[in-house]
Amino acid sequence: MTWKLFSLLLEASLMTIFVSTVSILLGLVMAIILSGLRMSGNRVAYAGAGVFISFFRGVPLLVQLLLIFNLLPVIGITLPSLATAIIGLSLCTAAYQAENLRGGFEGVAPGLIESAEMAGFTKVQSFIWIRTPIALRVTFPALVNEAILILKASSLVSVVGLIELTKMAQNLSASTYQPLPIFASAGLIYLAINLVVAWIGRRAENALPGLPSR
Amino acid sequence: MSFDFAVILAKLPQILSGLGVTILIWIAGTLAAAVLGFVIATLRRFGGRPVDVLLQLPIEVLRGTPFLVQIFLLYFGGPYIGLRLDPWVAGLLGISIYGAAYYAEIFRAGYQSVPPGHVEAAECVGLTRNQIITAILLPEMALLVMPPSINMAVILLKETALLSLITVPEMTMTVQAIGSQQYAFVEALVILALVYWALVELANWLGRLAERNLSKLSA
Amino acid sequence: MSDPAIKVSHVSKQFGDTQVLRDISLEVAPGTVSCLIGPSGSGKSTLLRCMAFLEQATSGNIHIEGEPLGFTDGPGRKRQSPAELRRVRSKIGMVFQQFNLWPHMTALGNVSLALRRVRGMGRAEAEERAMKQLDKVGLKERAHHYPAQLSGGQQQRVAIARALALDPTIMFFDEPTSALDPELTGEVLSVMRELAAEGMTMVVVTHEIGFAASVGNRIAFLDGGRLLFHDTPEVVFAAPREPRLEQFLDTYLDRGAAMLK
Numbered sequence: 154m155t156w157k158l159f160s161l162l163l164e165a166s167l168m169t170i171f172v173s174t175v176s177i178l179l180g181l182v183m184a185i186i187l188s189g190l191r192m193s194g195n196r197v198a199y200a201g202a203g204v205f206i207s208f209f210r211g212v213p214l215l216v217q218l219l220l221i222f223n224l225l226p227v228i229g230i231t232l233p234s235l236a237t238a239i240i241g242l243s244l245c246t247a248a249y250q251a252e253n254l255r256g257g258f259e260g261v262a263p264g265l266i267e268s269a270e271m272a273g274f275t276k277v278q279s280f281i282w283i284r285t286p287i288a289l290r291v292t293f294p295a296l297v298n299e300a301i302l303i304l305k306a307s308s309l310v311s312v313v314g315l316i317e318l319t320k321m322a323q324n325l326s327a328s329t330y331q332p333l334p335i336f337a338s339a340g341l342i343y344l345a346i347n348l349v350v351a352w353i354g355r356r357a358e359n360a361l362p363g364l365p366s367r
Numbered sequence: 368m369s370f371d372f373a374v375i376l377a378k379l380p381q382i383l384s385g386l387g388v389t390i391l392i393w394i395a396g397t398l399a400a401a402v403l404g405f406v407i408a409t410l411r412r413f414g415g416r417p418v419d420v421l422l423q424l425p426i427e428v429l430r431g432t433p434f435l436v437q438i439f440l441l442y443f444g445g446p447y448i449g450l451r452l453d454p455w456v457a458g459l460l461g462i463s464i465y466g467a468a469y470y471a472e473i474f475r476a477g478y479q480s481v482p483p484g485h486v487e488a489a490e491c492v493g494l495t496r497n498q499i500i501t502a503i504l505l506p507e508m509a510l511l512v513m514p515p516s517i518n519m520a521v522i523l524l525k526e527t528a529l530l531s532l533i534t535v536p537e538m539t540m541t542v543q544a545i546g547s548q549q550y551a552f553v554e555a556l557v558i559l560a561l562v563y564w565a566l567v568e569l570a571n572w573l574g575r576l577a578e579r580n581l582s583k584l585s586a
Numbered sequence: 587m588s589d590p591a592i593k594v595s596h597v598s599k600q601f602g603d604t605q606v607l608r609d610i611s612l613e614v615a616p617g618t619v620s621c622l623i624g625p626s627g628s629g630k631s632t633l634l635r636c637m638a639f640l641e642q643a644t645s646g647n648i649h650i651e652g653e654p655l656g657f658t659d660g661p662g663r664k665r666q667s668p669a670e671l672r673r674v675r676s677k678i679g680m681v682f683q684q685f686n687l688w689p690h691m692t693a694l695g696n697v698s699l700a701l702r703r704v705r706g707m708g709r710a711e712a713e714e715r716a717m718k719q720l721d722k723v724g725l726k727e728r729a730h731h732y733p734a735q736l737s738g739g740q741q742q743r744v745a746i747a748r749a750l751a752l753d754p755t756i757m758f759f760d761e762p763t764s765a766l767d768p769e770l771t772g773e774v775l776s777v778m779r780e781l782a783a784e785g786m787t788m789v790v791v792t793h794e795i796g797f798a799a800s801v802g803n804r805i806a807f808l809d810g811g812r813l814l815f816h817d818t819p820e821v822v823f824a825a826p827r828e829p830r831l832e833q834f835l836d837t838y839l840d841r842g843a844a845m846l847k
Contacts, residue, residue: 207564207568208560208564210567211563211564211565211567211568212525212560212563212564212567213525213526213527213528213529213539213563214525215528215529215531215532215539216528216539216556216559216560216563217560219543219556220553220556220557220559220560223552223553223556224553224556227553262684262686264682264684264686265686265688265689267640267680267682267686268680268682268686268687268688268745268748269688269700270640271638271640271675271678271679271680271749272699272700272704272748272749272752273672273675273676273700273704273705273752274700274703274704275668275672276668278703278704282699282703283688286690286691287688287689287690290689290690301431305431305432305433305434306433307433308433308435308436309433309435309529312532319433319435319436319439322436322439323439326439326443331447332439332440332443332444332447333440333444333447333448336436336439336440336443336444337440337444339436340428340432340433340436340437340440341432343431343432343433343436344427344428344431344432347431347432348431362690362692362732362734
């Protein structure tokens with residue numbers, strides 16, 4: 154295990170970080186929309202969001218990625234593997250994040266929504282400016298947790314041909330016949346990234362204002 | 368384009384055998400993980416500070432790294448230290464160790480949830496440590512530990528799909544193989560996804576049922 | 587004669603099998619302060635919430651400055667469109683028992699948010715107006731504090747500023763001091779006194795009999811969902827006592843009647 158090999162792994166970990174970050178943020182936006190659909194009072198929207206969440210939480214990410222990767226070309230959509238990876242990861246994390254947000258949205262005190270109503274907010278405005286920020290704030294620790302899960306889950310996007318940390322480790326392991334130090338190093342890099350994310354999350358949790366006091 | 372699901376469903380016996388392997392590894396792996404996790408949590412609870420700190424390290428490592436990297440390390444790296452494992456042995460071992468780290472944390476939270484006074488009271492009436500664990504601590508934490516345990520079991524079910532990447536002949540590998548034989552890859556994956564979906568929803572439903580019965584028992 | 591600021595006509599409200607309000611009619615003249623008093627469970631908060639259409643009356647109508655609120659006039663009792671409801675309701679500012687400040691933004695954010703998002707003002711203009719309102723309730727220095735960093739009395743004053751920032755012509759107060767420690771009620775009541783002195787039309791659900799007696803132009807006494815009295819404080823408090831009112835006042839006498847004498 155040389156420095157050269159390790160630096161290749163480090164370089165590939167940038168792709169891991171990039172794919173994960175983009176997917177988490179995209180997934181968050183989708184999760185908020187899913188939550189809105191669930192609370193819209195429209196039955197079709199409610200059922201649709203429910204099926205989406207159930208499906209993407211019910212099927213292994215590996216199978217989801219393989220399905221998207223193989224299905225898209227058949228229905229005439231060809232995308233680079235980076236885009237496929239991001240789509241797969243963000244759909245999956247959207248479902249999990251929507252489920253995390255559910256408790257946050259349910260926990261918003263009705264009085265806070267009534268006061269928005271009395272201040273003239275429409276339902277949608279109240280959802281955007283009152284409910285969502287409060288739900289996000291309350292469920293922030295779950296978001297950090299999900300970020301760590303997605304960083305680890307991003308190891309699966311190698312199956313759609315994207316070269317990130319795990320795929321790089323596989324390639325190097327095959328070409329150097331040193332799987333032990335290489336996969337161990339890859340594991341350490343994941344661990345280090347996750348420790349940093351957890352640390353930032355704790356700092357942010359303490360620094361963020363406005364957790365309801367009551 | 369047109370999809371032909373019949374060519375996949377014609378291979379039902381093969382699919383079912385893959386499903387059997389998936390369920391077998393899942394249940395055996397989850398049980399092993401839960402037992403191992405409980406043992407680790409119990410050692411941490413009663414083993415004193417050094418044991419507690421020492422055991423925290425592997426738990427953090429296992430929880431901080433992808434399962435895929437862990438099984439690659441075990442399966443491809445193992446032979447270099449004389450650990451040559453059959454795929455399904457490596458898979459079962461991998462699931463058990465990986466799951467144990469999470470179950471250890473679940474049971475740790477369980478132990479922490481029992482008020483110290485209850486243990487002291489049990490000591491005062493002369494119960495041994497083993498009696499305290501089985502008669503006081505386990506029943507008291509059961510209600511709290513149940514939901515995350517079920518949740519973890521469902522996560523492990525989905526993780527078994529990764530074992531296809533180390534050639535364990537479970538459902539994902541079997542159905543993918545059928546798909547490429549029959550030139551019906553998308554159809555195979557759709558059926559695969561639906562089976563997992565049904566399996567996970569079934570597991571969730573059973574879990575809710577178990578939770579409800581448990582909370583009735585303790586109410 | 588001009589329209590009453592608020593007109594409640596034959597309002598009844600039922601929650602399941604429980605009749606909370608029974609055929610209540612009353613009018614509030616512009617520029618006056620009406621205090622709704624009564625024992626807990628008498629329906630006074632429900633009446634106020636019906637007047638703001640936060641609860642839907644089972645039957646009966648609410649008019650704000652001559653315009654229907656919640657249900658359209660005429661046969662069929664049809665729901666107003668959301669936009670129409672918002673338009674009529676914009677005349678009302680509401681202050682809640684639990685303050686209901688939005689926890690994720692500062693006092694200034696709470697007061698300026700609706701100005702920006704509902705009224706479409708720019709940030710600078712909205713914050714300038716919000717600052718003025720915070721100054722009015724004596725909390726300019728606390729503008730950048732979050733609700734969790736403010737005392738209950740301060741939170742309630744921010745809530746009043748938030749309602750006032752939208753220029754309502756009518757203010758509803760739903761037990762504005764009931765969630766406060768006794769030593770903090772004074773600062774909120776004095777802000778309300780000032781507001782009354784400026785001629786704001788106010789409807790106040792309160793247990794503060796002293797405040798009701800000294801500031802109220804009209805006292806409405808509810809019991810068991812019925813409006814038993816609706817008159818000036820002098821008449822209500824000095825009238826030949828109806829047993830229900832007497833019993834109620836006895837409970838609150840130590841605070842209230844002492845101030846009246």
